[in-house]
Amino acid sequence: MEDKAWGYCSSEEDVDDNNTDLHLQNASDDEQNHHFSSHSFPKFQPRVAKSKGVWKDEIGMAEIIEKNGKMWVTTGICRSNKTYSSIEETVYLMELGALQLLEDGGDRSLSLVDMYQKVLGRTRGCCWEQFEVYRHLKYLGYIVGRHGVFWSLKGIRSSHKTVTLEDSKESKQLVDMGCKVELPIDDLFNELQINDLRPDFDVYPPNSRFKKSSPGDPSFLLYLARSHPPSRTGIEIEALEKQCDGIPLKIGRVTGGQVSFFSFDKVELPVLP
Amino acid sequence: MLPRWKGKDKKAKKGAEAEALREPMSKIISQLQSSLLQSEACGFLSDNNVQLAVASEQIDLLDKACFGQPVRTVEKDVVWFQLSLEEAFYLCYHLKCLKIKDGGSGIQSDEELWTKIKSKNKTFPYFYKAYSHLRMKNWVVRPGALYGVDFVVYRHHPARVHSEYGALVLSHDDDKDLNGRLNVWSDIHCTTRLLGGVAKILLVLYINRNGNKDDSPLCLANYTVQERTITRWIPEQSREKGSSC
Numbered sequence: 038m039e040d041k042a043w044g045y046c047s048s049e050e051d052v053d054d055n056n057t058d059l060h061l062q063n064a065s066d067d068e069q070n071h072h073f074s075s076h077s078f079p080k081f082q083p084r085v086a087k088s089k090g091v092w093k094d095e096i097g098m099a100e101i102i103e104k105n106g107k108m109w110v111t112t113g114i115c116r117s118n119k120t121y122s123s124i125e126e127t128v129y130l131m132e133l134g135a136l137q138l139l140e141d142g143g144d145r146s147l148s149l150v151d152m153y154q155k156v157l158g159r160t161r162g163c164c165w166e167q168f169e170v171y172r173h174l175k176y177l178g179y180i181v182g183r184h185g186v187f188w189s190l191k192g193i194r195s196s197h198k199t200v201t202l203e204d205s206k207e208s209k210q211l212v213d214m215g216c217k218v219e220l221p222i223d224d225l226f227n228e229l230q231i232n233d234l235r236p237d238f239d240v241y242p243p244n245s246r247f248k249k250s251s252p253g254d255p256s257f258l259l260y261l262a263r264s265h266p267p268s269r270t271g272i273e274i275e276a277l278e279k280q281c282d283g284i285p286l287k288i289g290r291v292t293g294g295q296v297s298f299f300s301f302d303k304v305e306l307p308v309l310p
Numbered sequence: 311m312l313p314r315w316k317g318k319d320k321k322a323k324k325g326a327e328a329e330a331l332r333e334p335m336s337k338i339i340s341q342l343q344s345s346l347l348q349s350e351a352c353g354f355l356s357d358n359n360v361q362l363a364v365a366s367e368q369i370d371l372l373d374k375a376c377f378g379q380p381v382r383t384v385e386k387d388v389v390w391f392q393l394s395l396e397e398a399f400y401l402c403y404h405l406k407c408l409k410i411k412d413g414g415s416g417i418q419s420d421e422e423l424w425t426k427i428k429s430k431n432k433t434f435p436y437f438y439k440a441y442s443h444l445r446m447k448n449w450v451v452r453p454g455a456l457y458g459v460d461f462v463v464y465r466h467h468p469a470r471v472h473s474e475y476g477a478l479v480l481s482h483d484d485d486k487d488l489n490g491r492l493n494v495w496s497d498i499h500c501t502t503r504l505l506g507g508v509a510k511i512l513l514v515l516y517i518n519r520n521g522n523k524d525d526s527p528l529c530l531a532n533y534t535v536q537e538r539t540i541t542r543w544i545p546e547q548s549r550e551k552g553s554s555c
Contacts, residue, residue, distance in 0.1 A: 173545070174545060177545050177546060177549060178549060179545065179549075242548075242549065243549055262495070266492055266493065266494065266495055266497075266498055272482070274538070287543055290495055292495065297499070297542060298542065298543040298544070298545065299498065299502070299540055299541065299542055299543065300539070300540070300541050300542075300543050301514075301538050301539075301540050302538060302539050302541070303536065303537070303538055304513075304537050304538060304539050305537060306444065306447055306449060306463075306475075306513075306537060307447070308447045308448065309334070309335060309336075309447060309448035309449060309465060309466075310331070310334035310335070310336060310448065
């Protein structure tokens with residue numbers, strides 16, 4: 038990003054009366070996405086010690102059998118002393134060269150292409166746009182988890198004792214490894230029922246002291262917009278906010294490989310004198 | 311974003327802010343109201359605005375309160391002001407300080423005027439609700455076409471302060487497509503980008519009729535308004551600030 042060799046599209050910004058100091062918001066846009074030439078294209082150093090995982094197709098997650106590196110502090114969920122990574126986490130780590138993935142029950146390694154195809158198949162509770170949003174935030178150091186999926190059950194037993202979940206609901210939560218209900222592909226394009234709207238990710242700010250057992254509240258919940266803006270924005274945003282428990286909501290939007298985020302915040306303009 | 315008072319330097323900006331405090335908009339509006347009442351002001355309805363002839367002291371008040379636009383004519387003692395329908399109806403229905411005639415049929419009752427305006431402009435009930443909602447909170451509301459929005463919203467007179475919001479009026483329940491805004495993402499990108507470039511925030515006013523019709527201006531009392539700002543969040547710039555987002 039620092040390498041801004043392509044100066045041709047620098048700002049010819051809107052000129053209002055006297056707001057020369059006001060372009061901060063958009064300034065970064067012009068600096069992004071301009072690394073065409075190979076020398077400035079970001080490449081990752083392959084890691085020496087990779088982690089190892091086994092892809093479990095039936096739960097749509099990888100079971101991690103060998104952990105190397107600090108990323109596991111903020112990646113994967115813990116269930117009965119095992120760590121599982123979701124498809125977006127798995128693919129992201131494979132892109133970084135940090136994870137070797139094996140087929141379940143076999144010795145064959147799964148390639149990035151195999152996994153991309155699984156993402157594109159939209160069957161693992163994650164579509165390509167969701168993956169792009171996940172990757173975008175991870176590059177920047179944010180900590181991202183599937184919405185409503187506990188990082189670890191330890192935290193829940195200790196700190197959420199007062200929360201009385203119905204038995205059935207609790208056991209469902211325990212079994213729920215993070216995959217959304219698998220939606221038929223059509224539904225992802227059609228308008229979802231208002232009541233089915235739910236945030237996609239819980240996003241935490243970069244934090245070197247993050248703990249899965251006590252993650253705290255996310256700084257916001259992220260809903261990935263489907264093809265059009267919420268057509269009845271008022272109603273749809275409200276329906277989403279209801280599931281946010283007072284945590285801010287942001288809407289993510291991916292197009293042409295660009296990821297952008299919007300807040301639709303309820304405000305109340307003050308009564309002026 | 312803090313209000314941006316106008317002035318060459320810090321001192322002048324402070325000065326503008328102090329002046330605004332000394333002369334709050336509510337006071338200006340009530341001066342205008344009593345002046346128009348006293349002179350029994352009466353405008354007439356033309357196509358999509360209201361023409362009002364005023365004498366010199368009211369020119370000043372209308373200007374200070376930011377209602378309408380003066381029209382240059384050769385007439386000496388009188389200045390014509392052209393009021394938008396929202397402005398005119400606000401003076402007439404809410405402040406009760408303006409009567410409005412319609413060509414042949416004389417002075418209009420609130421109901422008659424409402425029906426006439428509405429027949430020309432179906433979105434009027436929503437736009438008027440939005441306009442009056444902000445005006446009643448003493449914000450100054452001006453047409454926003456130059457910024458690609460329905461209204462621009464000022465904290466005080468535009469001579470003293472830059473507008474803080476560009477406002478769009480949307481229907482909460484979307485029973486009818488009001489003005490087709492924000493239905494596609496490119497429009498959201500476009501509007502936030504444009505307004506961001508001129509230091510304004512996109513304010514969306516969702517008007518909820520709560521199942522009420524719009525037969526009479528009395529219905530307006532049952533409409534509710536939800537205010538939301540739409541802003542772009544840039545993760546690259548928010549990393550260090552931690553919780554602020």
